[in-house]
Amino acid sequence: MASRRVAVLLYDDPQNKYSINALVAALQRHGYRGNLHLAATGSGLLDAAARLREKYDVLVIGMSMMTTQLPSRLGLIEELRKAKAVNTLLVLGGPHASGDPAGTILSLGFDVAFLGEAEETLPRLVEALEDGDDLSSVRGIVYQCGDRLVFTGKDRPVDLDRYPPFPYWERRFGPIEITRGCPWGCRYCQVPYMHGALLRHRSVEAVAEVAEAFYRAGMRDLRFISPDSFAYGGDGRRLNFDALAELVETLNRLAQKYGGRLFFGTFPSEVRPEFVTDDTMRLIKGRVANTSIIFGAQSGSERMLKLLGRGHGVEAVLEAVETAKRHGFRSDVDFIFGLPGETREDIEASLALAEKLVAMGARIHAHTFLPLPGSPLADAPPGKIPGWAKKRLYRLIGLGGLYGQWEQQEKLAQTIAELRGKGIILGRRGWRLIRAGC
Numbered sequence: 449m450a451s452r453r454v455a456v457l458l459y460d461d462p463q464n465k466y467s468i469n470a471l472v473a474a475l476q477r478h479g480y481r482g483n484l485h486l487a488a489t490g491s492g493l494l495d496a497a498a499r500l501r502e503k504y505d506v507l508v509i510g511m512s513m514m515t516t517q518l519p520s521r522l523g524l525i526e527e528l529r530k531a532k533a534v535n536t537l538l539v540l541g542g543p544h545a546s547g548d549p550a551g552t553i554l555s556l557g558f559d560v561a562f563l564g565e566a567e568e569t570l571p572r573l574v575e576a577l578e579d580g581d582d583l584s585s586v587r588g589i590v591y592q593c594g595d596r597l598v599f600t601g602k603d604r605p606v607d608l609d610r611y612p613p614f615p616y617w618e619r620r621f622g623p624i625e626i627t628r629g630c631p632w633g634c635r636y637c638q639v640p641y642m643h644g645a646l647l648r649h650r651s652v653e654a655v656a657e658v659a660e661a662f663y664r665a666g667m668r669d670l671r672f673i674s675p676d677s678f679a680y681g682g683d684g685r686r687l688n689f690d691a692l693a694e695l696v697e698t699l700n701r702l703a704q705k706y707g708g709r710l711f712f713g714t715f716p717s718e719v720r721p722e723f724v725t726d727d728t729m730r731l732i733k734g735r736v737a738n739t740s741i742i743f744g745a746q747s748g749s750e751r752m753l754k755l756l757g758r759g760h761g762v763e764a765v766l767e768a769v770e771t772a773k774r775h776g777f778r779s780d781v782d783f784i785f786g787l788p789g790e791t792r793e794d795i796e797a798s799l800a801l802a803e804k805l806v807a808m809g810a811r812i813h814a815h816t817f818l819p820l821p822g823s824p825l826a827d828a829p830p831g832k833i834p835g836w837a838k839k840r841l842y843r844l845i846g847l848g849g850l851y852g853q854w855e856q857q858e859k860l861a862q863t864i865a866e867l868r869g870k871g872i873i874l875g876r877r878g879w880r881l882i883r884a885g886c
Contacts, residue, residue, distance in 0.1 A: 452505040460486040469614035474567035512542035547822020549590035550878025593886035627674040631684040663706035678723035700735040709737035721768035729775035744782040748801025749794035786831025806849030816857035830861035
């Protein structure tokens with residue numbers, strides 16, 4: 449049987465540039481170049497789809513999406529559904545597809561939902577379509593087979609060294625993902641349930657290769673993606689200082705060689721408070737350009753920290769801020785307000801800790817709880833902050849000690865709950881509809 453001509457069209461939304469960069473790099477490493485297309489706007493995506501479906505036997509239209517993007521994407525998704533042709537396959541990856549695969553297919557109208565990583569799964573999907581194989585041969589996806597939703601089984605974890613974080617040969621750049629996975633399983637978070645509890649690290653050699661390409665291309669400020677930058681080389685629970693030191697020192701040498709700057713332990717990454725030690729702060733001081741670090745407290749209530757599965761207490765947060773300050777770094781500390789099950793006493797404890805940290809020179813990065821599909825708290829009520837607590841948060845803003853999109857997130861949390869109520873997000877109900885085979 450002759451191979452079918454398959455094109456891949458990815459929605460290159462700037463909000464998803466990190467994941468799209470990784471997919472472009474993976475597809476090109478697998479040999480897909482001329483048949484790989486990108487569209488940066490919704491209208492561009494629709495126009496490109498109309499053009500490409502006439503030229504190819506099969507057109508795969510791919511998106512990556514976070515649940516927080518769903519409300520703003522519904523219109524475009526509906527337009528794609530209406531314009532869909534028989535030779536078109538709509539596929540969705542990212543946190544939302546991993547957390548709500550049944551809703552992705554039954555409610556949103558996608559043909560395939562990717563669970564977890566796609567660097568190897570997407571190229572295998574394209575290969576199966578080229579060969580005319582059944583989708584059951586592609587592990588790591590959910591799709592509709594007759595009247596059944598079928599999960600093809602877990603795919604093997606991706607070896608990060610095999611796939612650059614961005615296609616630097618195309619002059620597409622971004623932060624370097626150095627670690628994937630998280631062992632803590634915080635109950636509000638999608639990450640450990642999407643990428644697993646076992647940490648996987650990109651080797652120092654592989655990170656250095658990409659970092660050197662970044663600097664040689666004339667790029668200046670290098671940043672990193674990790675659930676905990678200071679956990680590099682370890683299991684996420686214990687510090688592997690030697691591995692961390694080798695990485696930071698190697699990157700510092702490259703930054704100095706090319707006149708670039710190194711940002712580590714700050715946006716778009718963070719660290720855990722118990723890893724903010726005199727040793728780690730001495731290591732980065734003088735080698736990084738950032739003068740602040742970001743880490744999560746999430747709550748000032750010992751009770752809530754245990755319920756959330758954070759794995760640290762309030763004292764670790766206070767010690768981290770004091771240690772960072774001692775070495776000349778300001779701390780930006782994440783808090784989540786409106787958590788499920790919070791009492792007034794819990795909220796008071798969080799506000800008291802936030803106020804104390806601001807007095808110590810820290811800034812509070814405030815969030816409102818979002819019930820995200822795929823997390824243990826996916827079916828919880830949306831986060832809502834009582835008026836008396838908001839007044840104290842506003843006072844911290846006035847002091848220059850608090851920032852964040854917590855007010856917008858409060859509205860977004862309500863919208864996510866409404867989408868769940870309408871059945872657009874199926875969540876746990878949807879998982880019961882998925883079977884292991886066709």
